[in-house]
Amino acid sequence: MPNNEVMQQRCSLCKRVITIRDQYDMPIYDPQSGFALCKNCIREINHFLDEHESEETVEKKKDFALTLDDTLTKNKPHIIKEYLDEYIIKQEHAKKILSVAVYNHYKRMKYGYLNHEDGTEIEKSNVIMLGPSGCGKTALLSHLSTLLDIPFAVTDSSSLTEAGFVGADVEVAVRNLYYAADKDIEKAEHGIIYLDEFDKIARKSGENNSITADPGHEGVQQALLKMLEGSVVEFTARGQRKHPEAPTIKVDTKNILFIVGGAFVGIEKVIAKRLQDSGSAIGFGASIESKDDKPKFDDLIRKVRPEDLMKYGIIPEIIGRLPVICTLETLDEDALLRILTEPKNAPVKQYEKLLAMDHVTLIFEEGALRAVAQKAIERKTGARSLKGIIEDTMLDVMFDIPRSDEPRKVIITADCIRNGEVPKIEKL
Numbered sequence: 552m553p554n555n556e557v558m559q560q561r562c563s564l565c566k567r568v569i570t571i572r573d574q575y576d577m578p579i580y581d582p583q584s585g586f587a588l589c590k591n592c593i594r595e596i597n598h599f600l601d602e603h604e605s606e607e608t609v610e611k612k613k614d615f616a617l618t619l620d621d622t623l624t625k626n627k628p629h630i631i632k633e634y635l636d637e638y639i640i641k642q643e644h645a646k647k648i649l650s651v652a653v654y655n656h657y658k659r660m661k662y663g664y665l666n667h668e669d670g671t672e673i674e675k676s677n678v679i680m681l682g683p684s685g686c687g688k689t690a691l692l693s694h695l696s697t698l699l700d701i702p703f704a705v706t707d708s709s710s711l712t713e714a715g716f717v718g719a720d721v722e723v724a725v726r727n728l729y730y731a732a733d734k735d736i737e738k739a740e741h742g743i744i745y746l747d748e749f750d751k752i753a754r755k756s757g758e759n760n761s762i763t764a765d766p767g768h769e770g771v772q773q774a775l776l777k778m779l780e781g782s783v784v785e786f787t788a789r790g791q792r793k794h795p796e797a798p799t800i801k802v803d804t805k806n807i808l809f810i811v812g813g814a815f816v817g818i819e820k821v822i823a824k825r826l827q828d829s830g831s832a833i834g835f836g837a838s839i840e841s842k843d844d845k846p847k848f849d850d851l852i853r854k855v856r857p858e859d860l861m862k863y864g865i866i867p868e869i870i871g872r873l874p875v876i877c878t879l880e881t882l883d884e885d886a887l888l889r890i891l892t893e894p895k896n897a898p899v900k901q902y903e904k905l906l907a908m909d910h911v912t913l914i915f916e917e918g919a920l921r922a923v924a925q926k927a928i929e930r931k932t933g934a935r936s937l938k939g940i941i942e943d944t945m946l947d948v949m950f951d952i953p954r955s956d957e958p959r960k961v962i963i964t965a966d967c968i969r970n971g972e973v974p975k976i977e978k979l
């Protein structure tokens with residue numbers, strides 16, 4: 552309707568005739584059908600909906616809080632840790648921190664669903680994990696995700712770019728969570744987001760790097776900061792191109808728990824420098840250059856402080872939003888040995904099962920296992936290369952064994968691993 556035209560219109564609901572001076576007098580008016588609703592009626596409707604909905608949602612929330620009791624009982628920290636113990640060797644501290652973080656997340660959720668008069672707020676404790684390559688960061692989180700009853704999504708931060716750059720916008724992390732929640736917005740709003748490879752978005756001009764070009768990393772951090780602080784993130788459905796008219800999905804990140812992790816290669820030098828500058832009697836000096844000095848590397852990394860992360864190139868506001876710092880340890884030969892055989896999905900167990908299907912018993916000599924672990928240490932990729940090293944040796948065995956159905960045994964010796972000697976296959 553033209554702005555300054557005064558006209559009269561009957562409300563389709565209360566039938567009163569309203570003099571319309573501006574749109575506010577008759578907020579809903581369709582000139583074609585003549586359907587109109589006056590502001591009083593709209594207010595009534597809103598009021599009704601508010602009252603009705605709030606009763607309904609209060610009940611719903613109470614029901615949900617009750618189901619959370621069950622979840623809380625099933626997800627006590629020691630139970631979560633026991634589950635992680637089945638797959639992850641060592642990293643006791645990280646397992647404890649994650650178990651407590653998840654349990655507290657559930658508790659905080661329950662608290663939020665119950666009405667609290669005293670106004671106490673439980674703030675979330677986002678976690679940052681640091682540890683060398685192949686020590687189990689990604690593995691820990693992926694096992695955790697299979698255990699949890701709440702949506703959990705892992706997003707690789709290295710694929711994120713500032714809006715306008717080629718790559719994925721940060722909203723992708725929330726979109727992944729939304730799909731992990733089976734497109735249930737309310738569930739997604741209480742989920743957990745793990746941002747892997749978080750060090751890859753460090754500002755390149757941080758002290759770890761002399762290159763000044765920065766393909767939008769600071770912009771990514773700024774965008775992530777908004778998410779961490781709690782904001783309504785808007786994104787389009789998967790497969791839908793982003794254009795102004797595309798329908799969007801909105802998810803509030805206020806209650807989402809964020810866990811970020813990365814290797815932060817070179818941060819030990821930043822830490823050592825700080826300790827030296829502050830005159831701390833740590834006496835590392837040149838020895839930190841030696842990568843083989845594992846215990847020293849672990850000693851340093853354990854002393855990481857927020858300011859080291861800032862020097863590394865993470866903006867202070869983000870660090871402020873990640874109050875729990877968790878460091879993982881370098882895996883030594885004994886730990887790698889255990890990883891080969893102990894976890895539920897241990898490489899040796901997997902090969903044993905594979906060969907058993909061909910009636911073959913697989914025997915890894917102790918020396919062979921140790922040789923695998925030593926080779927992995929030489930490669931400096933933690934536990935990551937273990938499977939590949941065994942695979943190299945096992946390929947011929949797995950190729951030749953199915954030639955016959957006879958029960959046999961295969962013995963893998965240290966020489967098979969070290970010098971590529973062909974494994975012995977014997978009749979049983």
Ligand SMILES: Nc1ncnc2c1ncn2[C@@H]1O[C@H](COP(=O)(O)OP(=O)(O)OP(=O)(O)O)[C@@H](O)[C@H]1O
Nearest residue numbers: 638639640684685686687688689690814890934935
């Ligand atoms: N502590 C561990 N216990 C059992 N298995 C482990 C452990 N650490 C690593 N692994 C195994 O090694 C593989 C590689 O580890 P993972 O991907 O978790 O390394 P990461 O710490 O994320 O390294 P990066 O920083 O390079 O990403 C995993 O798939 C897992 O099978």
Ligand SMILES: [Mg+2]
Nearest residue numbers: 688689747748
């Ligand atoms: Mg990883």
